[in-house]
Amino acid sequence: MPPPVPAPTPAYRHYAIHVPATTANVGPGFDVAGIALSLSLDLKVAIPTTVPSAPSSPSVPSDAYTLPVITYSGLDSTTVPLSPYKNLLTRVALYVLRCHQIPTFPSGVLIHAQNNIPFGRGLGSSGAAVIAGVLLGSLLGGLELTKARLLDFALMVERHPDNVTAALVGGFVGSYLSSLSPTDLAASSIPLAEVLPEYPEDAGPEWGAHPPIPPRGIGHYVRFGWAKEVRAVAVMPRFELATALARGVLPEVYTRKDLVFNLQRLAVLTTALARSPPDPELIYEAMKDRVHQPYRMKLVRT
Ligand SMILES: Nc1ncnc2c1ncn2[C@@H]1O[C@H](COP(=O)(O)OP(=O)(O)O)[C@@H](O)[C@H]1O
Numbered sequence: 001m002p003p004p005v006p007a008p009t010p011a012y013r014h015y016a017i018h019v020p021a022t023t024a025n026v027g028p029g030f031d032v033a034g035i036a037l038s039l040s041l042d043l044k045v046a047i048p049t050t051v052p053s054a055p056s057s058p059s060v061p062s063d064a065y066t067l068p069v070i071t072y073s074g075l076d077s078t079t080v081p082l083s084p085y086k087n088l089l090t091r092v093a094l095y096v097l098r099c100h101q102i103p104t105f106p107s108g109v110l111i112h113a114q115n116n117i118p119f120g121r122g123l124g125s126s127g128a129a130v131i132a133g134v135l136l137g138s139l140l141g142g143l144e145l146t147k148a149r150l151l152d153f154a155l156m157v158e159r160h161p162d163n164v165t166a167a168l169v170g171g172f173v174g175s176y177l178s179s180l181s182p183t184d185l186a187a188s189s190i191p192l193a194e195v196l197p198e199y200p201e202d203a204g205p206e207w208g209a210h211p212p213i214p215p216r217g218i219g220h221y222v223r224f225g226w227a228k229e230v231r232a233v234a235v236m237p238r239f240e241l242a243t244a245l246a247r248g249v250l251p252e253v254y255t256r257k258d259l260v261f262n263l264q265r266l267a268v269l270t271t272a273l274a275r276s277p278p279d280p281e282l283i284y285e286a287m288k289d290r291v292h293q294p295y296r297m298k299l300v301r302t
């Protein structure tokens with residue numbers, strides 16, 4: 001009897017995705033100003049060069065088709081779900097693919113995430129995962145999405161722009177959400193549960209096939225200058241604080257006095273952090289805030 005023929009080893013194309021941690025709400029810049037930091041989430045992605053055709057739907061797997069295999073190392077790597085239908089990176093990637101009429105992942109993809117961003121500590125782990133996810137979707141679908149379009153997809157998932165814009169473009173970034181038409185506003189406000197639905201056990205062939213397509217131009221950003229002498233040092237709490245809880249303690253309405261206090265400082269801060277040599281007293285004063293810090297103080301255990 002002839003010896004068994006060994007299964008061919010698949011050949012892969014290798015890619016790297018690097019996304020920085022971020023700090024948002026810089027000084028008086030609540031939901032506006034973000035800074036990219038040196039900690040990062042790094043993905044290594046291997047895509048087979050020859051693949052079996054994908055199944056017609058995620059619930060009808062073909063014999064040869066295999067879902068992405070996800071592995072993690074680094075921080076919080078033991079708690080993160082590894083199913084591609086539950087992991088945030090791949091759920092976002094699948095959302096991007098499906099918005100481009102690609103119903104599922106290519107077969108046989110390997111994804112390794114090296115994560116150095118602690119979860120839930122205000123260093124933008126979810127924003128980094130969302131940006132890594134949109135970049136992954138663009139890569140897997142061969143979509144070559146522009147930065148502006150990647151941001152549209154990211155903002156359908158993470159609704160405040162400060163972390164995701166800094167994670168996408170790096171540096172010290174200011175951003176805003178556009179005044180959209182009523183139709184586009186409705187499209188960009190679709191509940192997260194519909195943008196990234198949990199994959200149900202009994203999913204039929206049509207499940208998730210028609211996700212809400214992001215309108216164009218949901219958010220915009222500008223990169224500010226940054227003086228070479230200025231370094232960011234992040235102090236991390238020992239406890240996690242959910243973003244929803246931290247947003248829930250903020251008032252709906254502010255006084256004109258508090259609003260003007262923040263506007264005055266933010267206008268100065270964006271230039272003060274870029275000026276070389278820096279003026280520490282000016283930066284100290286311009287970092288003051290009356291919109292978020294006083295209200296969130298009570299959530300910070302001492
Ligand atoms: N690299 C990652 N891979 C998968 N999921 C992640 C990753 N990073 C963050 N997440 C998800 O995001 C959650 C943290 O989001 P959030 O509470 O907004 O905190 P943060 O301030 O760090 O963004 C985690 O509990 C996890 O579910």
Ligand SMILES: N[C@@H](CCOP(=O)(O)O)C(=O)O
Binds near residue numbers: 025031126242
């Ligand atoms: N501007 C947002 C930033 C939340 O950051 P996250 O890393 O917790 O998602 C806010 O302050 O709510």
